[in-house]
Each structure stands twice: as C-alpha cells, then as structure tokens.
Amino acid sequence: MSRAPHFAVIRTPAGLSFRFRPRAFAVAAVCLAVAxxxxxxxxxxxxxxxxxxxxxxxxLGQGSPADSIIVNExxxxxxxxxxxxxxxxxxxxxIFQSLVRNPxxxxxxxxxxxxxxxxxxxxxxxxxxxxAAVAAGAAGGGLLTGLLVYLVAGRHGAHGQxxxxxxxGIAAILTGVNGYLLTQAQIVDAARAVLxxxxxxxxxxxxxxxxxxAALAVLGPLVLAGCGxxxxxxxxxxxxxxxxxxxxxxxxxxxxxxxVLLTSLAAAAAGPVxxxxxxxxxxxxxxxxxxxxxxxxxxxxxxxxxxxxDWVAQHAFPGHQLPVGVVTGLxxxxxxxWLLVIERxxxxx
Numbered sequence: 013m014s015r016a017p018h019f020a021v022i023r024t025p026a027g028l029s030f031r032f033r034p035r036a037f038a039v040a041a042v043c044l045a046v047a048x049x050x051x052x053x054x055x056x057x058x059x060x061x062x063x064x065x066x067x068x069x070x071x072l073g074q075g076s077p078a079d080s081i082i083v084n085e086x087x088x089x090x091x092x093x094x095x096x097x098x099x100x101x102x103x104x105x106x107i108f109q110s111l112v113r114n115p116x117x118x119x120x121x122x123x124x125x126x127x128x129x130x131x132x133x134x135x136x137x138x139x140x141x142x143x144a145a146v147a148a149g150a151a152g153g154g155l156l157t158g159l160l161v162y163l164v165a166g167r168h169g170a171h172g173q174x175x176x177x178x179x180x181g182i183a184a185i186l187t188g189v190n191g192y193l194l195t196q197a198q199i200v201d202a203a204r205a206v207l208x209x210x211x212x213x214x215x216x217x218x219x220x221x222x223x224x225x226a227a228l229a230v231l232g233p234l235v236l237a238g239c240g241x242x243x244x245x246x247x248x249x250x251x252x253x254x255x256x257x258x259x260x261x262x263x264x265x266x267x268x269x270x271x272v273l274l275t276s277l278a279a280a281a282a283g284p285v286x287x288x289x290x291x292x293x294x295x296x297x298x299x300x301x302x303x304x305x306x307x308x309x310x311x312x313x314x315x316x317x318x319x320x321x322d323w324v325a326q327h328a329f330p331g332h333q334l335p336v337g338v339v340t341g342l343x344x345x346x347x348x349x350w351l352l353v354i355e356r357x358x359x360x361x
Contacts, residue, residue, distance in 0.1 A: 017299040021140075022129040033300070033301070033302060034085060035300055035301065035310050036300040036302060036306060036308070037308075039296065039299045039309045039310045039312075039313075040309040040311075040312045041312075043296070043309060043312035043313045043315070043316045044312040044315070044316075045152070046316045046320075047095055047098070047188070047286070047312065047315040047316040047319055047320075050316065050320050050323055051091040051094070051319050051321045051324060052064050052067050052068065052185075053094060054087070054090075054091050054094075054319060054322060054323055054326070055067045055071075055083055055087045055088060055091055057317075057323075057326060057327070058082075058087065062079065062082075066079065067083060070083040071083060071084075071088070072086070076125055084264060088152055088214075089216055089218045089221055090213050090214075090216045090222070091216075091319065092221045092225070093213055093216040093220055093221035093224070093281050093282060094213050094216075094282070094315075094318050094319045094320070094322050094336070095315045095319060096221055096224045096225045096228055096278075096281065097213075097224055097278040097281050097282045097285065097318055098272040098288055098292070098314040098315035098316070098317055098318030098319060099228060099232075099311040099312065099313050099314050100227065100228055100275070100277065100278040100311075100314070101119075101234065101274070101275065101278050101285065101288040101289040101292065101318070102288065102289065102292035102293065102311045102312070102313050102314020102315065103228075103232065103271075103274060103307060103310060103311040103314065104119055104270075104271040104272075104274040104275045104278070104289055104294070104309040105117075105118050105119065105269040105289030105290060105291075105292055105293045105310065105314070106292070106293040106296070106305045106306060106307050106310035106311070107235065107267050107270065107286070107305065107307070108122060108271055108289070109293050109294075109305075110243050110244075110246065110247055110304075110305040111175075111243075111246065111264060111267060111268065111271075112175050112176055113247060113342050114173070114176060114352060115290075115293075115294055116176060116290075116351070116352075117175075117176060117216070118287075118289045118290035119271070119272075119275040119289050120284070120286055120287060120289060120290060121179060121180060121183070121290070122161065122176065122177065122179030122180070122183070123157055123161060123173065123179040123180070123181075123182040123183030123186060124154050124157055124158060124161075124271075124272050124275045125154075125183075125185035125274075125277070125279055125286075126157070126178070126182075126183045126187055126190065126284070127153045127154045127156065127157025127158070127160075127182075127186055127211050127279065127283065128150040128151075128153050128154040128157070128275060128276040128279035128285075129150075129153070129186070129190055129209060129279060129284050130153045130157070130186050130189055130190055131149035131151070131152045131154065131156075131204075131276070132148050132149045132150045132153065132203075132208065132279065132280060133190055133193040133194065133197075133205055133209075134148050134193060135149035136197070136201050136204060136205050136208070137193050137194075137196055137197040137201055137202075137205065144219070144350075146280050147223040147277060147280040147281075149280070150276045150277060150279050150280035151223075151273060151276045151277055151280065151350040152276075154272045154273065154276025154279070155269070155273065155276065156276055157182065157186065157272070158268060158269065158272035160182060161175065161178055161179050161182055162265070164178045164182070165178045178294060185215070186340045190209070191194045193205075196327075200234070207283075207335070208240020208283040209283060209284065210283060210335040210337045210338060211282055211283040211284060211285035211286060211335055211336055211337020211338075211340065211341075212282065212283055212335040212336060212337060213282050213322055213336050214232065214333065214335070216281065216282070220280075220281045220282075221281060223277045223280060223281065224274075224277040224278050224280070224281045227273060227274055227277045228274070231273065231274060232311070234270065235267065235270050236307055237305060238307060239266065239267055239270075240305065240307055242258045242263045243263075243267060243304075243305050243307075244263070244305065245258045246258065246260065246263065246264065246306045247303070247304065247305070253313065259334045275289065276280075282336070282337075283335075283337060284337070284339040285318065285336060285337045285340050286337055286340050286344055286345075286349065287340050287341060287343070287344020287345065287347065288314050288316070288317055288318055288321075288340055288344070290344060290347070290348065290351075291317065291343075291344055291347050292310050292311075292313040292314035292317055293305075293306065293310040293313075294311075294347075295313050295317075296309035296310040296350070297309075297310075299313075317340070318336065318340070321336050321339040321343070322336045322339075324339050325338065325339045
C-alpha cells in the first residue's frame with residue numbers, strides 16, 4: 013500500500029507559500045547535478061582534452077584564449093543544446109503521459125515527433141534553409157499535427173486510449189509522407205535530412221540551441237507553476253477535476269500546446285531523438301516513488317539521459333562517433349519492450 017506523499021511548505025516574506033515534495037525535489041537536484049557533471053565531461057573530451065577543473069575555470073572566464081574558444085564557442089553550444097533538448101523532451105513526455113494516463117503516452121508514439129519531422133523535411137527539401145527556418149518548420153509541423161490529432165480524437169477524446177490510437181495512426185501516415193519527401197530531395201539535402209532524422213548533436217551551435225532554450229524559459233515556469241496542480245487534478249479523472257474547479261478543456265488544450273511546442277523545438281535542435289520522452293518520466297516517477305506528473309524530476313532526468321547518451325555515443329567506439337539518436341533508440345527500445353511486458357502482466361494491455 014503506497015503512502016501519501018509528504019509535502020513541505022516554503023513561505024516567502026511577501027506572504028506567498030509554495031508546497032513541494034522533498035523527495036521529488038532531491039531527485040530533481042541529483043538528476044540536474046548528473047546532467048551538469050556529464051556536460052562538463054563532454055566539454056572536456058575531444059581531440060583537445062581538458063580536465064573538468066580546466067573546463068570549469070574556463071566557463072568562469074579564467075581560462076586561456078585558446079581554451080575559451082574551444083569551450084565557449086565550439087563545445088558548450090552542443091552540450092547546452094543536449095541539456096535543453098533532454099529537458100524539453102522529459103517535460104513534454106511527463107505532460108503527455110499524465111494527460112493520457114498511460115506510460116506509453118509519448119510524442120514518439122503519438123505522432124508529434126513525426127509531425128515536427130515533416131515540417132523540417134519540407135523546409136530542408138523545398139528551401140534548403142538554415143537553423144531559423146528549420147525551427148519554424150518543426151514548430152509548425154508539430155503544432156499542425158497536434159491540432160489534427162486533437163480534432164480527430166474529439167474534444168472528449170483528447171486523453172486516454174483514443175488519443176494514443178489516433179496518434180499512432182497519424183504517425184504512420186506522416187512516416188510515409190516523410191519517406192516521400194526524402195525521395196524528392198537533392199542528394200546533399202537528402203543526406204542532411206537523413207542525419208537529422210537519426211537524431212544528432214554534432215555541429216550544433218547557439219542558433220540551434222536558442223529556440224528550445226527560449227521555449228524552456230517561457231513554457232517551463234508556465235507549466236510547472238501555472239498548470240502543475242491542475243495536471244495532478246486531471247490525473248484523477250475529469251469529473252473529479254471539474255469538481256475541484258479545474259477548467260478542464262482550457263487546461264488540457266494549453267498543456268497539449270505546450271508539450272507539442274517543446275517536442276517540436278527539441279526536434280528542430282537535435283532531430284527526433286527517440287524514447288527520451290518515454291523513459292525520462294517513468295524513471296523519475298520510480299525514483300520519486302510518488303504518483304502524479306513529476307514534471308521537474310522528469311525534465312532533469314531527460315537532460316541527464318540525453319547528455320549521458322551523447323557521452324556514450326562519443327566514446328563507445330573509439331575513433332567513431334555515433335549519432336545520439338542511435339544510442340537513445342537502442343536503450344529506449346529495450347525499455348519499451350520491458351514496459352510492454354510489465355503492462356501486459358498487470359492486465360493494462
């Protein structure tokens with residue numbers, strides 16, 4: 013029998029009070045520390061290796077000019093993009109899984125990653141444009157897919173099994189569209205698109221990281237502070253949430269839009285990196301040992317998972333770097349099979 017989660021309360025001099033769960037906060041802090049520590053190791057690795065102390069010193073503005081160029085202009089943007097993409101996917105996955113009340117709720121499965129990919133492929137194939145247009149294409153493709161899924165599922169079906177089934181169907185359609193777009197591309201654009209579809213952080217700069225960082229800065233506080241309690245109420249069912257005064261349709265639509273936008277901009281920065289949005293919320297929930305969306309732990313877990321996968325991708329095969337999407341796909345695919353087995357044993361599928 014599970015115990016009710018223990019809450020602590022912080023009161024500010026202005027008279028405001030904030031309630032939080034100490035264990036969930038501790039899990040988020042540990043995951044964030046792991047993510048940042050792994051990021052420091054990533055910055056220090058490469059053809060010009062640096063110790064963690066040298067990396068930190070350079071980040072604080074005390075390194076040599078050569079070290080500053082290597083760290084701040086070449087390696088830091090890639091790590092920042094990885095941290096931001098992982099956090100965005102973890103947060104979006106936690107929102108989706110809470111809304112559909114199913115651990116299989118993930119943008120990979122619901123079709124939103126494929127929609128973002130369609131938008132990006134259209135931009136690359138038709139215009140060959142740069143980072144800003146790619147980000148716009150990903151956001152547009154993801155949001156249009158979200159709108160289509162919402163309309164097909166219906167207002168009262170935007171949660172639970174119906175949303176999952178509709179998302180799987182639309183994902184299959186978009187996969188075919190993406191394949192067709194690849195056949196129409198020039199060879200150089202097709203090679204660029206295939207690398208992007210695999211999911212990679214190679215060569216990422218601040219222009220790639222900026223959109224997802226801005227989305228996290230705006231949508232993160234909005235979801236965590238403004239909608240976190242409403243999302244917990246929605247997990248109890250629409251009737252219970254309505255009885256507690258939650259404007260169900262407005263909150264659900266706002267959360268869906270935020271999650272789709274986070275997923276789309278994460279895809280624009282690193283490609284449709286597989287399974288991070290699926291695994292991060294579940295691992296966070298198991299560590300916190302509490303029900304509910306666990307939004308902050310899921311975001312920090314996502315950041316830790318992605319930079320750890322990037323470290324594995326760079327060091328698993330000396331002399332050859334794998335795209336980070338390959339590593340997350342291998343690990344996440346195994347986790348998905350295990351999750352399906354567990355769900356079948358418990359009679360949920």
